[in-house]
Amino acid sequence: MTPTASTAPHNGVVELLAALAYGELTGFARLAGDSELAPTTAARAGLGRLAAREFRHYEALEQRLRELGADPQEAMAPFVDAIDAFHRRTAPGSWAERLVNAYVGDGLAMDLYREASDFVGEAERPLMHRVLQSEGKAEFVQQELRKVLDADPAAAGRLSLWGRRLMGEAMSQAQQLAAVHPELVALLVPGDDLVELSRMFTRLAEAHTERMSRLGLTA
Amino acid sequence: MTPTASTAPHNGVVELLAALAYGELTGFARLAGDSELAPTTAARAGLGRLAAREFRHYEALEQRLRELGADPQEAMAPFVDAIDAFHRRTAPGSWAERLVNAYVGDGLAMDLYREASDFVGEAERPLMHRVLQSEGKAEFVQQELRKVLDADPAAAGRLSLWGRRLMGEAMSQAQQLAAVHPELVALLVPGDDLVELSRMFTRLAEAHTERMSRLGLTA
Numbered sequence: 443m444t445p446t447a448s449t450a451p452h453n454g455v456v457e458l459l460a461a462l463a464y465g466e467l468t469g470f471a472r473l474a475g476d477s478e479l480a481p482t483t484a485a486r487a488g489l490g491r492l493a494a495r496e497f498r499h500y501e502a503l504e505q506r507l508r509e510l511g512a513d514p515q516e517a518m519a520p521f522v523d524a525i526d527a528f529h530r531r532t533a534p535g536s537w538a539e540r541l542v543n544a545y546v547g548d549g550l551a552m553d554l555y556r557e558a559s560d561f562v563g564e565a566e567r568p569l570m571h572r573v574l575q576s577e578g579k580a581e582f583v584q585q586e587l588r589k590v591l592d593a594d595p596a597a598a599g600r601l602s603l604w605g606r607r608l609m610g611e612a613m614s615q616a617q618q619l620a621a622v623h624p625e626l627v628a629l630l631v632p633g634d635d636l637v638e639l640s641r642m643f644t645r646l647a648e649a650h651t652e653r654m655s656r657l658g659l660t661a
Numbered sequence: 662m663t664p665t666a667s668t669a670p671h672n673g674v675v676e677l678l679a680a681l682a683y684g685e686l687t688g689f690a691r692l693a694g695d696s697e698l699a700p701t702t703a704a705r706a707g708l709g710r711l712a713a714r715e716f717r718h719y720e721a722l723e724q725r726l727r728e729l730g731a732d733p734q735e736a737m738a739p740f741v742d743a744i745d746a747f748h749r750r751t752a753p754g755s756w757a758e759r760l761v762n763a764y765v766g767d768g769l770a771m772d773l774y775r776e777a778s779d780f781v782g783e784a785e786r787p788l789m790h791r792v793l794q795s796e797g798k799a800e801f802v803q804q805e806l807r808k809v810l811d812a813d814p815a816a817a818g819r820l821s822l823w824g825r826r827l828m829g830e831a832m833s834q835a836q837q838l839a840a841v842h843p844e845l846v847a848l849l850v851p852g853d854d855l856v857e858l859s860r861m862f863t864r865l866a867e868a869h870t871e872r873m874s875r876l877g878l879t880a
Contacts, residue, residue: 464702470709474716475694478748483683483741484734487723490689490716497693497713504706515703522702 454629455566456510458558460517461619461626462551463503464525467518469547470496472529476540485537488582492544499573506569520623524615531611538590538597539604541583546608548580549653553646561630587657602659609650609661613643673848674785675729677777679736680838680845681770682722683744686737688766689715691748695759704756707801711763718792725788739842743834750830757809757816758823760802765827767799768872772865780849806876821878828869828880832862 473493480486507514534540552574559570591598620627620639631638651661693712699705726733753759771793778789810817839846839858850857870880 467702467706467709468697470713471693471697471705474690474692474712475697478687478690478694482734483686483737486690487686487719487733490686490719493693494689494713494716494720497709500706500709514706515701518702 454625454627455562456507456512456517457520457623457626458562458629459503459507459510459566459569460512460514461521461525461623462554462558463500463507463514464518464521465551466496466500466503468525468529469551470494470500473544476534476543479537479540481537485586488586489540489544492548492580492583495576499576502569502572506566521619524619528611528615532608534604538587538601541587541590542601542604543608544583545580545587545653545657546605546612546650548583550609550612550646550650553649557630557642557645561632584657591658598659602654602661605650605654605659606661609647613647616643673844673846674781675726675731675736676739676842676845677781677848678722678726678729678785678788679731679733680740680744680842681773681777682719682726682733683737683740684770685715685719685722687744687748688770689713689719692763695753695762698756698759700756704805707805708759708763711767711799711801714795718795721788721791725785740838743838747830747834751827753823757806757820760806760809761820761823762827763802764799764806764872764876765824765831765869767802769828769831769865769869772868776849776861776864780851803876810877817878821873821880824869824873824878825880828866832866835862 470493473489473496477486477489477493480489504514507517532543534543555570555573559567559574562570587601591601627639631642647661654661689712692708692715696705696708696712699708723733726736751762753762774789774792778786778793781789806820810820846858850861866880873880
């Protein structure tokens with residue numbers, strides 16, 4: 443065990459890192475698998491690059507879990523059902539939907555890291571910041587989405603609805619996780635307050651709306 | 662253009678790097694996508710790690726193509742149909758078949774890099790060796806395959822057949838590529854000799870047989 447492990451971290455920290463880790467691992471598989479259906483090899487490589495980045499995040503989180511004395515597989519287990527359900531319920535049906543998944547998912551993940559970095563202790567902050575610094579690589583997804591919308595402006599309505607569905611599914615699974623993981627909530631929300639938890643979800647929804655409108659989509 | 666580009670590489674070099682690049686890019690997507698179906702999160706992470714490694718190889722090859730003054734997307738285009746056809750015709754139907762795909766595919770790729778490193782010029786050798794040095798990470802796949810075979814020895818016959826099918830499809834697509842890319846053949850085979858080409862395929866088949874037998878499978 444490393445010296446860090448002996449500081450006996452708040453259990454919520456292990457839960458948070460494990461939930462993020464499983465999210466990155468499954469997001470990686472989803473993005474990389476979807477890259478097979480990209481219309482060009484350039485787009486395929488672009489999506490692959492995003493996926494590879496998610497796998498690097500996963501590896502960093504897995505390593506941190508080990509440093510904290512946790513077994514990564516055991517720690518991730520409680521989050522498998524909810525996160526798998528999210529992916530199952532949001533399998534994209536077209537290249538444009540795939541791009542929206544990547545855009546919304548990446549943005550939401552970054553918001554979550556940002557929220558978390560405010561509440562985790564000093565020990566976890568470098569990892570959160572390292573992930574946040576790799577932000578902005580989703581520009582490729584924005585550019586591809588703009589191409590789709592320029593070529594077919596009528597797609598905006600359909601993709602707006604799709605984005606809303608993604609966000610709804612994410613919030614629904616997050617609420618379920620919050621209900622059964624009070625330690626995680628206690629970490630993210632001062633005073634373990636349901637009102638504060640709602641406020642956090644509101645902030646995430648606002649950021650999502652803002653992101654969608656940047657592409658001329660409604661949320 | 663970089664100084665390297667001005668050395669006007671043998672066209673076969675660009676073709677070789679492009680074929681390897683497209684193979685890595687699609688192998689990556691296939692492996693990562695398949696990781697969704699792993700029986701445990703540990704196996705999922707293991708397959709993901711292999712996939713991420715293939716993406717790093719892709720990025721190294723892409724960068725080298727640019728250094729040589731080639732457009733990676735244009736250079737890969739002639740190989741898309743054959744390599745996509747290979748993947749389409751070898752989509753695994755079970756976790757065990759997925760593992761065999763990874764095992765056979767990784768071994769074959771490494772053999773190809775080794776063959777190529779004997780024939781490419783000094784300029785390309787460091788890249789080939791860099792890829793070859795990352796070999797051996799497929800141990801995870803071997804271990805998982807051994808688990809499958811220990812739990813179900815009767816699977817050996819079926820998986821042997823599957824391995825033969827994979828190798829047959831790979832050789833078939835390679836023969837087709839060889840027929841339409843004489844510059845690539847000229848690079849890999851001294852004197853552009855059909856007999857030498859056959860000998861190379863024989864060496865690849867022998868190495869495959871040896872690899873399969875290491876797992877108690879026949880080829």
